[in-house]
Amino acid sequence: xxxxxxxxxxxxxxxxxxxxxxxxxxxxxxxxxxxxxxxxxxxxxxxxxxxxxxxxxxxxxxxxxxxxxxxxxxxxxxxxxxxxxxxxxxxxxxxxxxxxxxxxxxxxxxxxxxxxxxxxxxxxxxxxxxxxxxxxxxxxxxxxxxxxxxxxxxxxxxxxxxxxxxxxxxxxxxxxxxxxxxxxxxxxxxxxxxxxxxxxxxxxxxxxxxxxxxxxxxxxxxxxxxxxxxxxxxxxxxxxxxxxxxxxxxxxxxxxx
Numbered sequence: 001x002x003x004x005x006x007x008x009x010x011x012x013x014x015x016x017x018x019x020x021x022x023x024x025x026x027x028x029x030x031x032x033x034x035x036x037x038x039x040x041x042x043x044x045x046x047x048x049x050x051x052x053x054x055x056x057x058x059x060x061x062x063x064x065x066x067x068x069x070x071x072x073x074x075x076x077x078x079x080x081x082x083x084x085x086x087x088x089x090x091x092x093x094x095x096x097x098x099x100x101x102x103x104x105x106x107x108x109x110x111x112x113x114x115x116x117x118x119x120x121x122x123x124x125x126x127x128x129x130x131x132x133x134x135x136x137x138x139x140x141x142x143x144x145x146x147x148x149x150x151x152x153x154x155x156x157x158x159x160x161x162x163x164x165x166x167x168x169x170x171x172x173x174x175x176x177x178x179x180x181x182x183x184x185x186x187x188x189x190x191x192x193x194x195x196x197x198x199x200x201x202x203x204x205x206x207x208x209x210x211x212x213x214x215x216x217x218x219x220x221x222x223x224x225x226x227x228x229x230x231x232x233x234x235x236x237x238x239x240x241x242x243x244x245x246x247x248x249x250x251x252x253x254x255x256x257x
Contacts, residue, residue: 146182146220150190153220153231154197160229168224169202176225178208183216183232198222 160168172178178198180186186194191210199206213221219232 146184147187147190149231150182150186150194150220153222154193156231157194157197157201157222157229160201164229165201168222168227168229171224171227172202172206174225176227178202178206179223180208180210181213181216181221181223181230182210183212183214183219185212186210186220194220 180191180194180198195206195208198208208222216230216232219230221228221230221232
């Protein structure tokens with residue numbers, strides 16, 4: 001068989017032309033379409049990746065925000081609990097202080113009332129004792145008792161201080177006659193003893209005037225004008241009552257301090 005090289009060459013040329021034609025008419029557009037498709041897919045993948053990354057970042061940010069919010073809420077809750085506990089403790093302490101103050105005030109008032117009651121009781125007891133003593137002495141007063149008191153009175157005149165003696169002698173020198181007042185009449189012996197004591201006091205014989213005074217409540221008084229020297233149970237009881245009042249005043253002052 002003889003090869004027709006011309007035909008073969010023509011076929012080769014036709015094949016090459018077909019290849020070129022296919023490349024120009026089909027392959028290049030198809031390659032461009034495939035490249036464009038691949039680029040579109042890549043862009044979509046990039047966009048999807050970007051969207052995924054954005055969503056993941058947003059999720060992380062949201063989670064962090066939620067955690068921060070929870071932590072802040074817990075901090076605020078803990079702070080609120082601490083403030084509430086501090087306020088409760090403050091109110092409890094204030095209530096305790098107020099209760100203690102009221103209790104102290106009530107105790108002080110109770111002590112004051114108790115002290116005032118005891119003072120009134122003591123004062124009334126002292127006054128009652130003085131009244132009772134006055135009544136008893138008034139009932140017991142008789143001639144013998146007054147005479148014994150006259151002896152005591154004479155002894156008291158003999159023991160007067162120099163200033164009192166000078167004051168009484170000055171009154172006698174001024175012409176004042178001595179008077180002896182007694183709650184009951186004195187016996188003659190008692191009068192002589194008292195007159196001798198008055199004479200010794202004034203520095204010479206004395207003739208005092210004797211008189212009775214029921215207000216003396218058992219006792220005797222030497223009177224020279226405005227000058228008086230006496231010894232009576234009433235005076236002792238009066239001093240006793242004054243001592244009781246002073247004692248109560250002193251104890252009340254100490255209680256106030």
